[in-house]
Amino acid sequence: MLIDLHTHSNASDGTDSPSELIDKAISKGLDVIALTDHDTVAGWDEAISALKSHESNSKMDLVLGSEVSCQGADGTSIHMLGLLFDPNYSPLISEFEKTRENRVTRMSRIISRLNEAGIEITIEEVNAQKRGDATLGRPHLADALVARGHVANREEAFNIFLHNGSKFYINHYSPSPEVAIRLIKEAGGVAVIAHPLASRSGRKIDLETLNQLIQAGLDGIEVDHRDHNEMERSELMRLAIEHNLVVTGSSDYHGTGKLNQLAEFTTHPEQWERLEAKAKARRVVSR
Ligand code: AMP
Ligand code: ZN
Ligand code: FE
Ligand code: FE
Numbered sequence: 001m002l003i004d005l006h007t008h009s010n011a012s013d014g015t016d017s018p019s020e021l022i023d024k025a026i027s028k029g030l031d032v033i034a035l036t037d038h039d040t041v042a043g044w045d046e047a048i049s050a051l052k053s054h055e056s057n058s059k060m061d062l063v064l065g066s067e068v069s070c071q072g073a074d075g076t077s078i079h080m081l082g083l084l085f086d087p088n089y090s091p092l093i094s095e096f097e098k099t100r101e102n103r104v105t106r107m108s109r110i111i112s113r114l115n116e117a118g119i120e121i122t123i124e125e126v127n128a129q130k131r132g133d134a135t136l137g138r139p140h141l142a143d144a145l146v147a148r149g150h151v152a153n154r155e156e157a158f159n160i161f162l163h164n165g166s167k168f169y170i171n172h173y174s175p176s177p178e179v180a181i182r183l184i185k186e187a188g189g190v191a192v193i194a195h196p197l198a199s200r201s202g203r204k205i206d207l208e209t210l211n212q213l214i215q216a217g218l219d220g221i222e223v224d225h226r227d228h229n230e231m232e233r234s235e236l237m238r239l240a241i242e243h244n245l246v247v248t249g250s251s252d253y254h255g256t257g258k259l260n261q262l263a264e265f266t267t268h269p270e271q272w273e274r275l276e277a278k279a280k281a282r283r284v285v286s287r
Contacts, residue, residue, distance in 0.1 A: 003032040003267040005063065005275075006081055006194060006222065006250035008257075010131045011035075011043030012067075013139035015255030017131075018043040019050035026060050028262050032272060032284075034063035034083055034250075038135045039099045039174075041066060041087045051287050062285040067194055068184070069099055069174040072209050077164065077171070078193070080180040081222065084279035085189025092183040095175050102173035103136045110141065113168045114161065121148060138162045139257055154257050177209075178216045185217055188280030192220035192248055197236060198227035207239075214243050219278050224249025224265040246275045 008014030009021045016024065018035060025033040035047050044064045051062050065083035072078050085092060107126060114121055121144055129143035130136060142157030151157045161168055175183075181191045193213060196205050223236045224247075240247045249265035252258075267275075276284065 001032075001266075001269045002028070002030045002263045003269065003272050004030055004250050004253070004263045004265075005032070005034040005065075005083065005192070005248050005267050005272070006036050006067065006225075007033060007253040007262065008037055008067075008255070009035060009043045009047070010134055010255075011040055011046075012037035012135040013130075013137040013254060013257060015257045018047035021253075021255075022047055022050040022054065022060075022062070025262060026054060026056055026058055029058070030060055030263055032061045032063060032267075033262075034065050034081075036065045036067045036081050036083070038067050038137060039069055039096045039103075040133075040135045041093070041096070042133050042135075044087060048285055051285060054287065060287060062287075064283065064285065065189070066096070068096075068180045069172070070177040070180045071171065071174045072177065072205060075171065076205055076209075077174075078177045078205055078209075079195065080177055080184070081192040081194050082180070082184035082187075082189050083192065084276070084281070084283045085184050085187035086281070086283075089183070089187035092187045095179070095183060099172065099174050100135050106170050106172035107136055107141065109170045110138075110162075110168055113170070117168070119145075119150060119161070121145060121150070139254070143257075177213050181213065181216045181218060188283075190219040190246075190275055190278045191217070192222055192246070192275070193218060194222050195225045195227050195252070196221060197232040198225065210239065214239075214245065218245065220246030220248050220271075220275055222248045222250060224267075225252060226260060226264065227252075246271050246278070248272075248275070
């Protein structure tokens with residue numbers, strides 16, 4: 001069983017459309033795929049239609065979700081995967097909108113900083129790199145820097161200009177992870193913290209914060225992810241067992257925007273079964 005519970009499309013900063021993503025997932029023989037674009041549900045409808053109308057007769061289940069940007073008390077960026085929630089629950093959707101709007105202002109501010117340092121790039125060039133309604137993110141700025149010839153690819157753009165520790169880095173509004181967990185669960189979904197100890201990409205949260213999120217009702221931990229080393233995985237596994245949390249593994253696929261390949265890490269069927277049972281309604285889309 002190949003179960004991949006964290007992927008992106010061009011409804012945020014992935015490079016495949018939701019239909020292309022569904023196509024590739026079916027070709028790869030995935031049994032379950034979750035679409036989890038940053039702070040949006042904009043890709044859901046296209047993914048559902050692509051699954052329903054797919055010409056092959058292979059079976060695949062689609063789990064609809066979102067990777068919710070959050071900010072810890074000390075300002076660290078935390079990503080919360082919300083799966084199987086009701087997309088009509090307005091308090092959650094308004095929170096997404098607020099974050100997406102703030103991402104636009106934040107982008108202008110990052111661009112000003114780059115311009116002040118003599119790196120020429122405009123907001124129009126950045127917007128040209130994304131689908132109209134997509135959640136704006138640094139990867140789109142990276143693509144614009146590539147198009148201008150400032151850097152060779154997204155990776156280089158992040159290494160030189162866009163990483164979290166860069167002098168050009170600016171945060172955007174996002175809810176606390178406790179609020180995100182509460183809203184996801186009020187909407188009937190489940191909350192899984194994404195890559196919590198991703199020291200490889202400088203997004204590490206401390207164990208005290210993680211314990212607070214467990215108290216706040218966290219359902220699962222993404223343990224197997226390319227940004228976690230062996231030590232981080234065993235630490236998270238121990239924590240998950242101690243608190244009876246679901247353990248997931250996933251690719252965090254972004255199309256050609258990152259090295260991550262579909263199903264490079266997967267979730268054990270029993271863990272997926274447990275997670276799905278925690279959702280308030282059966283919202284998995286099957287074909
Ligand atoms: P933002 O949401 O605007 O803060 O941008 C964060 C996103 O940038 C993450 O979701 C990653 O997918 C992407 N990202 C971070 N580091 C890299 C990298 N080195 N190469 C490509 N994409 C990256
Ligand atoms: Zn991303
Ligand atoms: Fe993430
Ligand atoms: Fe992600």
